[in-house]
Amino acid sequence: MANILQAIHTIISNDIPDVVDFYRSNNKINAVGDALELFIKDIFANTLNEIDKVRKQEAYERVFSYTGNANNPPDLMLKLGDAIEVKKLKSESAQIALNSSYPTAKLYSSSQMITKACRECEQWDEKDLLYAIGCVNRHQLSSLWLVYGDCYAASPEIYHNIKTKVIAGINHSTGVEFSPTKELGRVNRVDPLGITSLRIRGMWHVEHPQKVFEYLNVSTNRKNSKFRLFTLMYEKKYLSCPLEDREKLESIDNSSLQIKKVKISFPDNPVKRIAARLITYQI
Incomplete structure (x- = not known):
């Protein structure tokens, strides 16, 4: 079963490509976001160097139970493993646009935001949600954050x-004709002819983890690095990964790789701190 530690090992074992040019030449894609998502798929499927399209697709089928669309989370789901949401940014100072979805600590099969195909792709009720946040500048992937939602997002309520x-505030407005909607609101018959409607949608944003976890001193030597990887998970999540994968990663003799025990603020109550692992790789 594919997992986050195997993906990190794949990154360390391979050159980090100019993601847009790399995937444009191999798959004829046009969007930077598509290239980043393909890169994330390849590090989990260990297919960065696989050029045969049939074998690559077979690997995807072995590793993933679901690949999503632009309108519904998540972007990827590992079989019997994590759900993954990919976000592409041009700057680490930019907020992350989540659109109509608020930050999520876990992904639940009962969520109204997911599709029927996602809900039925395998037997599952709850999955750990991994945010893969890449900064792509001039076609080069300069940084990648792999941070779990429970380190990052508060409880759904x-x-x-x-x-x-x-x-409630919108619906208490007087002199406005509302209709039922899954969004924040919908106003009908706005003009005298009654032919115009107004959709009121929520647009959620969250700070980049580079800023959120600044207290962990994650910015060390960043100006001298071509690529930086930061992975953050609770200690219990790290220890739930297979021992073989933990030992394989911990045995790598490379000064660019660091695995640290840290404590991070609990999203529901920042006074409380939770044991976590911060894995960094800077080249």
């Missing part, structure tokens, strides 16, 4: 309560 209050 915190976001849902805010959404509920906003919806």
